[in-house]
Amino acid sequence: MTGSEVRSPSHIYTRNSTGPDTWLQFDCEWRPAIPWQPYGITIGDYGGFNFIYITAGHSNMIYKLYHDLDTHQFIFIKSWECLGNPTGISNDNLFLYVVCSSDNVVRKFDFEGTQIDEWGFPDTQGLGGPMNNPTGIAVL
Amino acid sequence: MPYGPKPGTCGYGIGNDPSRCLPDDIIVTCDTEVIGPGSVITWEWHHDAYPWNCNFDLMYAAYVENYQTGLWSVSWELIFDNAWFGIHGQPIPGKPGWRGGVVTLSESSFIGFQTGEQWYNSFPLGGGARFNPGGLWPTHVAVSACGYFMWWKYTIWGDIDGNEEPTYANVHIIACDDSYDKFGNYTGGVLPGVTIHLYDANWEWGGYNQTAVTDVAGRAIFNNVPAKGVSYGYYGYPVNGYNSCPQVEPYYPGAGYCYGSGHWGTGPLLRSSEFWCPYSKNTGPDKPPGPDEPPDPGEPGCLIGEPRRGPSGTTVQFRSRLIPTKDPDPDAWFIRWHWDFGDGTTSTAQHPTHTYNEVGFYTIHHTGDDTNGVTVSCETGAGYIKISNKPFSYCFVGRPRTGRAPLHVKFEALWNVSRSGAITYDWDFGDGSPHGSAEKLEHTYTSPGTYTVTLILTNAAGSSTCSVPAYIKVCDWGPPTAEFVGEPREGVETLAVTFTDLSVGCICKWEWDYGDGHTLIHTACDSKSDYVNKVVHVYEYPGVYDVTLKVTSGGIDGYMQTLCKNDYITITQGACAPTANFSGQVGELGPRSDTGVDGSPPLTVIFKDETPYATVSTSSIVKRTWNFGDGTPEFVVTGSPAKTVAIHTYGRSGTYNVTLEVKNFAGCGHRLVKEAFVVVGGPGKGVIFICDSNNHRIIKCKDTGEYILAWGSYGSAVGQFSYPTDVCISANGSVLITDMNNSRIQKFDADGKYLSTWGTLGTDPTKKEYVSPIAIAIDVDGHFIVSDLITNVISEISNLGTPLNQDGGPGDKPKQFKGALGVAVDSWNQVYILDAQNDDPEHKRGRIQGFKQLR
Numbered sequence: 001m002t003g004s005e006v007r008s009p010s011h012i013y014t015r016n017s018t019g020p021d022t023w024l025q026f027d028c029e030w031r032p033a034i035p036w037q038p039y040g041i042t043i044g045d046y047g048g049f050n051f052i053y054i055t056a057g058h059s060n061m062i063y064k065l066y067h068d069l070d071t072h073q074f075i076f077i078k079s080w081e082c083l084g085n086p087t088g089i090s091n092d093n094l095f096l097y098v099v100c101s102s103d104n105v106v107r108k109f110d111f112e113g114t115q116i117d118e119w120g121f122p123d124t125q126g127l128g129g130p131m132n133n134p135t136g137i138a139v140l
Numbered sequence: 141m142p143y144g145p146k147p148g149t150c151g152y153g154i155g156n157d158p159s160r161c162l163p164d165d166i167i168v169t170c171d172t173e174v175i176g177p178g179s180v181i182t183w184e185w186h187h188d189a190y191p192w193n194c195n196f197d198l199m200y201a202a203y204v205e206n207y208q209t210g211l212w213s214v215s216w217e218l219i220f221d222n223a224w225f226g227i228h229g230q231p232i233p234g235k236p237g238w239r240g241g242v243v244t245l246s247e248s249s250f251i252g253f254q255t256g257e258q259w260y261n262s263f264p265l266g267g268g269a270r271f272n273p274g275g276l277w278p279t280h281v282a283v284s285a286c287g288y289f290m291w292w293k294y295t296i297w298g299d300i301d302g303n304e305e306p307t308y309a310n311v312h313i314i315a316c317d318d319s320y321d322k323f324g325n326y327t328g329g330v331l332p333g334v335t336i337h338l339y340d341a342n343w344e345w346g347g348y349n350q351t352a353v354t355d356v357a358g359r360a361i362f363n364n365v366p367a368k369g370v371s372y373g374y375y376g377y378p379v380n381g382y383n384s385c386p387q388v389e390p391y392y393p394g395a396g397y398c399y400g401s402g403h404w405g406t407g408p409l410l411r412s413s414e415f416w417c418p419y420s421k422n423t424g425p426d427k428p429p430g431p432d433e434p435p436d437p438g439e440p441g442c443l444i445g446e447p448r449r450g451p452s453g454t455t456v457q458f459r460s461r462l463i464p465t466k467d468p469d470p471d472a473w474f475i476r477w478h479w480d481f482g483d484g485t486t487s488t489a490q491h492p493t494h495t496y497n498e499v500g501f502y503t504i505h506h507t508g509d510d511t512n513g514v515t516v517s518c519e520t521g522a523g524y525i526k527i528s529n530k531p532f533s534y535c536f537v538g539r540p541r542t543g544r545a546p547l548h549v550k551f552e553a554l555w556n557v558s559r560s561g562a563i564t565y566d567w568d569f570g571d572g573s574p575h576g577s578a579e580k581l582e583h584t585y586t587s588p589g590t591y592t593v594t595l596i597l598t599n600a601a602g603s604s605t606c607s608v609p610a611y612i613k614v615c616d617w618g619p620p621t622a623e624f625v626g627e628p629r630e631g632v633e634t635l636a637v638t639f640t641d642l643s644v645g646c647i648c649k650w651e652w653d654y655g656d657g658h659t660l661i662h663t664a665c666d667s668k669s670d671y672v673n674k675v676v677h678v679y680e681y682p683g684v685y686d687v688t689l690k691v692t693s694g695g696i697d698g699y700m701q702t703l704c705k706n707d708y709i710t711i712t713q714g715a716c717a718p719t720a721n722f723s724g725q726v727g728e729l730g731p732r733s734d735t736g737v738d739g740s741p742p743l744t745v746i747f748k749d750e751t752p753y754a755t756v757s758t759s760s761i762v763k764r765t766w767n768f769g770d771g772t773p774e775f776v777v778t779g780s781p782a783k784t785v786a787i788h789t790y791g792r793s794g795t796y797n798v799t800l801e802v803k804n805f806a807g808c809g810h811r812l813v814k815e816a817f818v819v820v821g822g823p824g825k826g827v828i829f830i831c832d833s834n835n836h837r838i839i840k841c842k843d844t845g846e847y848i849l850a851w852g853s854y855g856s857a858v859g860q861f862s863y864p865t866d867v868c869i870s871a872n873g874s875v876l877i878t879d880m881n882n883s884r885i886q887k888f889d890a891d892g893k894y895l896s897t898w899g900t901l902g903t904d905p906t907k908k909e910y911v912s913p914i915a916i917a918i919d920v921d922g923h924f925i926v927s928d929l930i931t932n933v934i935s936e937i938s939n940l941g942t943p944l945n946q947d948g949g950p951g952d953k954p955k956q957f958k959g960a961l962g963v964a965v966d967s968w969n970q971v972y973i974l975d976a977q978n979d980d981p982e983h984k985r986g987r988i989q990g991f992k993q994l995r
Contacts, residue, residue: 023936023945024971024991026954031987038974038986041962050966054974054988067990069968074988088831088866092740093793097843099830106830106845119845131839136831136866136878136915139843140740140890 030065030074038063040089040136042096044111051077051111053096055086062086062098062113080113088137099134106137442518443506448525455495456525458487462518464510473511480505482525496527536595536606542613544646544693547585549612551576553595566596570612585614613646619699620645622691630710633682633717633809637709641673641689645699649692652677655685655709657767681801681811682713714808718761721750721812722800727872738819742789742920742967744871745818749784751802751810763803769796769818789871789920790820793967827890829867829875836861838877838892851892856882859894866915870939871922878913878926885913885926885941898941905935905946915974919965919993927960927973934960934973936993952978954989969993 036056044051052065052074064077084100086107091097095116096109105120120131444459458481464473479487481494482502496502501523509515538551553565567576569583570591576583585591591614594607623642628635641650652660654677662675679685687709690702724747725732726739737745749764761784766775768788777783790796798817803809827848830839837852838861852861862881869875874895875888883901888894902909911930918924923944924937934957936945948957962974971993976986 022947023994024934024947024955025994027970027990027992029954029975029987029989031985035985038976038988039961041964041972041974041988043964043966043972050968052964052966052972052988054962065988067966067970067972069970074990090828092826092843095843097828101833106828108843117844131830131832132834133832134830134839135833136864138829138867138869138875140825140827140829140869140873 028067028072028074030076032063032076032079035059036061036063039087040098042089042091044091044093044096053089053091053111055082055089055098057085057087057101060085062089062096062109064111064113078113080109082107082109087135090137090139092139097137097139099131099137101133101135104131104134106134442516443504443520445504445520445525452497452499452527453495454527455493457491457493458504458506459491460506460508462506462508462510462516464508464516465512465514474508474516475511476509478507496525499527501526536593536608538593538612540648541611542646542648543615545586545588545614545616547612547614548582549585550580550582551593552580553597564598566598568594568596570594585612588614588616590614615646615693619701620647620691620693622689622701622703624687624689624703624705626687626709629708631712632714633711634678634680635709635711636676636678638674638676639687639689641675641691643689643691643701645691646693647691651688651690651692653686653688653690654679655687656681656683679709679711680803681809682711682717683811685709685711713810716804717808718751718802718804718810720800720802720810721752722798722814723748723750724798724817727870730872736814736817736819739871739873740820740869742871742918742922743818743820744787744789744922747786747788747798747800749786749800749802751800760805761802762805763801763809765799765801767797767799767801769798770794789922790818793820795819829869831864831867831877833863833865836864838864838867838875838888840890840892849892851888858886858897859888861886865913868916868918868924870918870924876916876924878916880912880914880929883910883912885910885916885924885937887941896941898937903931905931905933906943908941908943910935914961915963917963917965917971919971920967920969925963925965925971927957927963929959929961932957932960934963934971948973955991957989959986 037058038054039057040055042053044053050067052063052067054063054065055061056063060081060083061079062082063079066075066077067073068075082098082100084103084105084107086098087101088099089096091111094110096111098107098109099105100107100120103120105118107115108117109115442461442463444461445456447454447456458479460474460477462474462477474490477488477490479489479492479494481487481496482504483496483498483500485494487494502525503522504520504524505517506519507515507517536551536553538549540547540549551567563579565577565579567578567581567583569576569585570593571585571587571589573583590610591612592607592609593611594605596605621644623644624639625642626637626639628637631637639652643650648663650660650662652662652675654660656679658677660675660677684707686704686706688702688704690700693699721734723732723734724737724745726737727744727746730737730739732748734750737743747766749761751761762778764777764783764786766777766786766788768775768790770790772788775786775788777786795816796818797813797815799811799813801809801811826843828839828841828843830841832839832850836854837850839850840848842848852859852864854860854862856862860882861877861879863879864877865880866878867875870887873890875890875892877886877888879886884897884899886894887896887898899908899910899913901911903911905928910926910928912928913926914929915927916924919936922939924939926935926937927933927948928935932948932950933946934948935943938944948955948960950956950958952958957973957975957978959975959977960973961976962972964972966972969992971991973989973991974986975989978986
C-alpha cells in the first residue's frame with residue numbers, strides 16, 4: 001500500500017476544539033490514503049510494542065499500524081487482503097482471528113498477515129449451524 | 141548562577157522538554173549525579189518581586205534519568221510572602237514515568253483565591269509525589285501568582301528501599317516562564333486583545349497608571365517593558381494606596397501591581413531573581429566556607445538589604461517587607477518605620493539606605509507601626525551585613541578531576557561572597573604550564589601525574605590564595621584492575637558487609653552488584669562527589685550470593701573491567717526464621733494455586749502470604765516485601781500481620797517471577813522466589829467467542845473451529861439478544877456482550893450462564909443509558925470501554941457496571957465521532973476508537989483516533 005499518511009496533533013488539534021479534556025485526551029489520528037470503512041480493532045502486544053490491527057470490512061483489508069508513543073503518530077506498517085468483509089478481530093498473542101460477515105467465515109492469520117486456517121461456510125456443522133453476519137469475536 | 145530579567149515565551153506543557161522554550165526564555169537546568177541516603181537535593185528559585193509583581197505561568201519540571209533502581213520521592217514547596225495568588229499543579233500524563241508508576245500530587249491541585257482576598261502572611265504550599273524510576277519523572281506545576289516574594293524550593297529524595305546507600309541518578313530541573321511554546325501556540329496565558337492595566341497608587345512615587353492592549357502574541361507593552369499577559373481570570377485587587385508599583389521605580393524596572401479586565405497582569409521576572417544549583421547534603425556543595433565567613437543567617441523575609449557584603453564604605457539599600465496585622469483592619473498598612481542598622485545608627489524611612497564605614501558583622505533590627513496600632517518587629521541573624529576589607533573568600537572547581545592524558549579540565553572560580561571592584565585571577569595548574577587569568581578557563585594536562593591547583597585572587601584590598609593538593613589526577617593509558625574484599629563474608633541474616641574497593645587504575649565509575657537484587661553505582665571523576673572506597677550493604681535474607689564489581693576508567697572511551705566473585709557471601713538463616721510461601725489466584729473467582737497462574741492481559745492476580753504461622757504470636761510476619769517481577773516497585777507491608785494479601789495487575793504479556801520476603805516478629809526472615817509464577821498472554825486457552833449477529837446468538841468454539849456451545853435467541857428478555865455486535869472477556873473470565881438493539885450490555889460466564897445486565901435505552905450514559913452500544917473492550921484497570929453507535933459517546937464502566945467516565949460525541953473534530961464502530965485498549969491503557977463514517981471532506985474515509993486516559 002502506498003500513500004498512507006500520518007497526522008500529528010500539531011496539525012489538527014487544538015485543545016479547545018472539543019472543550020477541555022475530561023477523561024480522554026486526544027493524541028493522534030490516522031486515515032489511509034484510499035477509502036476504507038474500519039470496523040474491528042485489536043491490539044497485538046508482543047515484542048514490547050503495541051501493534052494495532054484493523055479490519056476494513058467493505059474493502060476486504062486488514063491494516064497493521066504501530067502507535068509511536070514518543071512522536072504521537074500512527075505508523076502504517078502493512079496491510080493485506082482478507083476476503084468476506086472482515087468485521088470482528090481478536091488475538092491471543094500468537095494469532096489473529098477474524099470473523100467475516102459476508103461469507104460467514106472465521107479466518108486465522110499470523111501477525112504478519114499469513115493466513116493459517118479458516119472455517120465456517122460452507123462447512124457450518126462445526127459451528128452448530130451457519131453463521132449469519134458475525135460481527136464480534138474474542139479469543140482467550 | 142544569577143539570572144536576570146528575560147522576557148520569555150515558554151509555556152504550558154514544557155514538561156521535560158526545555159527545547160520548547162525560546163532562546164530568550166529563562167531556562168534553568170541543573171544536574172547532579174549522586175544522591176545520598178535519605179539526603180536531599182534542594183533547588184531554589186527566589187523571585188524577589190518586591191514590591192509588587194505578578195508572575196505567572198512559571199513552569200517547573202524535574203526528571204530523573206540514569207537512575208538507580210529504588211524508590212524516589214519528590215516534594216516541592218512554594219512560599220508566597222504577602223501575596224495573593226492562584227496556583228495549580230499537575231503532573232504530565234502520558235510520559236514514561238507517569239505511565240509506569242504511581243504519581244499523586246497531594247494538595248495544591250488547585251488553590252485559588254477569593255475575589256479581592258489578600259494573603260498577608262507567608263503561605264507555604266506543600267506538594268509531594270512519589271514515582272517509580274521509569275527513566276523519567278516529570279512534574280510540572282504552573283504557577284499563577286502575584287506577590288512580594290516567591291520562593292520555590294524543590295526537593296528530590298532518593299534511596300534504595302531505605303538501605304541508606306548512595307543512590308545514583310542524573311537529576312534535571314527545568315524552569316521557564318510565560319505561556320507560549322516556541323511554535324507560538326498559546327498554552328495557557330494571555331490571549332490577544334486583552335486590556336491590561338498597570339496601576340500604582342503609592343503616594344510615595346506619585347502614582348502611576350497605564351493601560352495597554354495585548355498584541356497578537358498576547359503581550360502588552362508598558363514603558364517598553366513587555367508584560368507577559370494575564371493569568372486565569374482572577375479579579376483584580378481593589379486599589380487602596382498600599383501598594384507601590386515598580387513600574388516607576390528605577391531600581392526594579394519590571395511591571396508591577398496591575399489589575400483590570402478581570403485579570404491579573406504580570407511583568408517580567410525582576411533582576412534580583414536568583415538561582416542556585418542543587419547540591420547534595422551528602423557530598424556537600426563545592427563551595428567551601430570562607431575562612432573569615434561566619435555562617436550566613438539567611439534572609440529574614442521581613443527586610444531586604446543589598447548588597448550584604450562589601451568593604452568599608454559600602455552603601456546598603458534596605459527595604460521593608462514587614463507584614464501588617466490583619467485584625468481588625470484587614471487592609472492595614474504601615475504608617476511608621478524604624479531601623480537599627482547595628483552600628484549605632486538608625487532611620488525612620490520606609491526604605492532607607494545606609495553606608496557602613498566600619499568593618500564588622502552587623503545585625504539589623506527593624507520595626508513598623510501599622511494602622512491597627514500594632515508594632516511589628518523583625519531582626520536578622522548575626523552577620524546579615526558583612527563588611528570586610530580582607531580579600532574575598534573563594535575557591536574553585538574543575539571537571540573532570542580524573543582521567544587519562546590528555547585530560548581536558550574546565551576550571552571555574554567559585555564565590556561565596558559578593559564581588560566588587562577590579563579582580564584578577566592567577567591560576568597555577570600545577571603542571572608547570574603558563575598560568576591562566578580568567579574566571580573560567582580550560583586547561584589540558586598532557587602527562588600522567590597528580591597535580592595541585594592554585595588560584596590567587598587579587599583586588600584592591602589585597603590577594604588571597606586557594607590551593608588544593610592532588611586536585612587533578614591524570615592516569616596512564618590502560619585498563620583498570622578491579623578488586624575488592626568483603627568483611628564479614630558469612631553470618632546470620634540481616635548481616636552488614638563492608639566491601640572495600642582495592643581496584644587500581646584511573647577509575648571514574650564503580651558499579652556494585654551485591655547479588656541479592658541490590659546494586660550501587662558510584663561515580664567520582666565528573667561529579668561533585670569524591671571517591672568512596674568502602675561501601676556497606678546489608679544482606680537481609682539467607683542465601684549464597686555472588687558479588688560483582690565493575691570499574692570504568694575515565695575518558696570517552698574508558699576501559700571497563702568486571703570482577704565477579706562467586707558464592708562470595710553466605711547468609712544463614714536465623715534459628716527463628718519462618719518458611720515463606722504464597723499462592724495466587726486470578727480475580728476473585730479463579731482457583732487458588734501454589735504453583736502458578738495465567739491469563740490474558742490485563743491479568744489481575746490476588747497473591748496471598750501462606751507462610752505458616754504468619755499471623756500468630758511471636759511468629760507473626762511483620763514485614764512482607766512483594767516483588768511481582770514486572771519491574772513495578774516492590775510492595776512492602778510492615779507492621780500488619782493480618783495483611784496477607786497483595787493484589788497486582790499485569791498489563792503486558794510475559795512470564796514473571798514472583799518473590800515474597802517475610803520478616804517475623806523476632807527479626808528472622810525468609811525469601812522465596814517462585815519462578816514463572818505468573819504467565820500473562822501466551823498461547824491462550826484456545827477458546828473463541830463469536831457474536832453471530834443476525835442469528836442473535838453467541839458461539840463458543842475452539843480456535844480450530846470445533847464447536848463447543850452456543851447460547852441466545854432473538855428477543856429482549858435476559859439472555860436474549862437483538863443484534864449482538866461485540867464481545868470481550870473480563871479479568872475473571874466473564875463474557876460481556878454488546879446487545880446493540882436492546883441498548884444494553886449483558887454479562888455471562890464462559891459457559892453462557894446469564895450473570896447481569898447493564899444499561900437501558902437512553903442518551904445519558906451517566907445513568908447507564910445507551911442507544912446502540914456496538915463495541916466493547918477492557919482496559920488495564922479492568923474497566924470496560926464501550927462505544928455507542930448512535931450517540932457516539934465513549935463510556936468507561938467499572939467491572940460492576942457502574943458508569944465511571946464519558947467522553948466524545950458526534951462531530952468531525954478530534955474526540956468526536958460519526959459511527960464509533962470499534963474500540964480497543966493497549967497495555968499503556970490508551971484507548972483507540974474506530975471512527976468509521978467520519979469522512980474527511982477531501983478524502984472521504986473514516987479514521988482511527990488514539991487517546992490517553994486522564995484520571
